[in-house]
Amino acid sequence: MIGRIFAAIFLLPALLFGALTFESNSNREVQIVRAFDLPLSFLNDAKLQKIISKKRKEYQRHGFFKSLDQAYLFIPMIKDSLAHSDVPDEFLFLAMAESGFSIDAYSRKKASGLWQFMPETGRIFGLQINDYVDERKDLLKSTNAALTYLETLHARFNKWYLAAIAYNCGEGRLFRAIKKAGTDDINVLLDEKKRYLPRESRNYIRKIVALTLLAADEDFMINQEYAYLLNRANAYxxxxxxxxxxxxxxxxxxxxxxxxxxxxxxxxxxxxxxxxxxxxxxxxxxxxxxxxxxxxxxxxxPLETFYMLHSVESGENLSRIGKKYRVPYKMIKEFNRLHSNVLRIGQKLVIPVSKPLDLKNGKYIVKRGDSLEAIARNFETTVSSLKKLNNLQGNLIRVGDRLSIYD
Structure with a gap:
């Protein structure tokens, strides 16, 4: 058992940092700041040290890996993408700073996903956002788009810390800040009195560096739940x-x-x-x-084996059929590869009757118009199973009820 624990300790840096290993703290710190093209003096930045101290206490109370819990399903995939890009491995923690490693993260500014892409930026870098998919939440595609974006920012600003800041506040905002400051020196750009950059952006690079330093701190990580989560990562x-x-x-x-x-x-x-x-x-x-x-x-x-098959009757059109099944008519048209809206009597149409994936942690929130029968059909279970799991005596459910779907 002890041997496995020590093995886990040495596996951790390889999982998070690739080539980085637990050497002395000072050597690791030097590697990290150099990876961001930062001067070594940045390690003495008072606000950086304050963030490190705050995060250390926070994670000692709640666990560093609580934030990484979901991420351990896909960190190996992110690491592989990083290995095939020019972006330093340390930028793994940009995702942690952006979203807390949550695929479902959504901001008030409509940024979404692990890497918090805005819709227009996501589309620029090849992510589809339409009725069917929002690839800002796609593990691999969003990661590759983010790395391409970061490479583009680095090509423009020539330093990785500037690429990270631009990722947060935008290229134009950073360009104006550099022009106003007359330099791209990090100590000048982060000046608290001159405020060349927004407060969020001033702390953003500090937060990423702080998270990276904490994850590389052997004494800190040994006290975290690394063994369980490393084993989970391998299994999932x-x-x-x-x-x-x-x-x-x-x-x-x-x-x-x-x-x-x-x-x-x-x-x-x-x-x-x-x-x-x-x-x-x-x-x-x-x-x-x-x-x-x-x-x-x-x-x-064949689609008709797991969707509803509708036979067109006299007087029906795509719009009317869509309203009948509560499905957008365009979806019916695309599923059936129709080139026009013209239908003929007796024509067979595949109707994709399926609600959005509203399950979270196995729970479904009841919506207006729902019934136990409809919910059971949608999630391929039975009414009796739903009633048993949720201790229901009858078939009555109310809007807002949270139902367990699977045992």
Whole structure:
């Protein structure tokens, strides 16, 4: 047992930093500030030390890995992307500063995802944001987009700490600050009296450096829950698999014997319980340990086998059919690859009847118009199972009720 614990200690820096190892504290600190192109004197910055002290106390109370809990599902994927980019490994903690490593993070300014992309910036760097997906929440695509963005910022400002600051406040805002200050020297830009940069941006680079220094602090990390989480990371590494157009996440989950909400949590970029219908195939994420089961059990199936099939009647059009099933008519059109809105009597249409993935930690919040029957059908369970799990005597449910879906 003791041997495994010490093994975990030495695995931790490799997982978080790649080539960095637990040497002396001073050597690690030098490596980190150099990675950001910062002067060594930055380690003496009073506000940086204050943030480190505050975070150290916070994490000693609540645990450093509480913030990393979800991240340990996909840190290996982020590290692999970093290894294939020019961005220093230390920028892993930019994601922690941006979102607390939460895929679902959403700001008042409409930034979303692990790397907190604004919609327009996300689209510029190739992320799809539409009725079907919000790829700002896609683990791999958002990470690659963020790294490309950071490489672009570094090419413009020529220093990694400037790229990080620009990521926070925008290129134009940083350019004006440098012009006004007459230099890109970090000590000048962070001047508290001159305020060349917004307060948030002044503390932003300090926060990223502080988090990186804490994660590289051997004495600090030894007292954290590293062994459990490292083992969990190994068990829950992520694999990419291709599924057919319109495939349902709930069906894939059933085929690989895991709860739908857990598979959905790896694919938060999907707005519905199905992948987009545009292309023949679509890539989703599954736990690596489920890869063999997927390969053995998954076979594409005709859409009508797990969606509703509608026969067009006299007087019906796409709009009327969409209202009947509470599905946008454009979605019906795309699922059936229709080139026009013209329908013929008797024509068969696949209707993607599926609500958004509203499960969080296995709970579903009841909405207006819901019934136990509809909820059971949507999540491929039974009314009796829902009643048993939620101690319901009858079929009455109320808007706002939180229902357990899976045992």
């Amino acid at each position: 590494s992520i694999a990419q698999v291709e599924v057919a157009r319109g495939e349902r996440i709930s069906r894939v989950a059933k085929l690989i014997n895991m709860p739908t909400y857990k598979l959905a949590s790896l694919n938060r970029h999907l707005n519905y319980d199905f992948v987009p219908p545009h292309d023949k195939k679509y890539t989703i994420y599954i736990p690596y340990v489920k890869l063999n089961e997927f390969r053995q059990n998954y076979k594409p199936a």
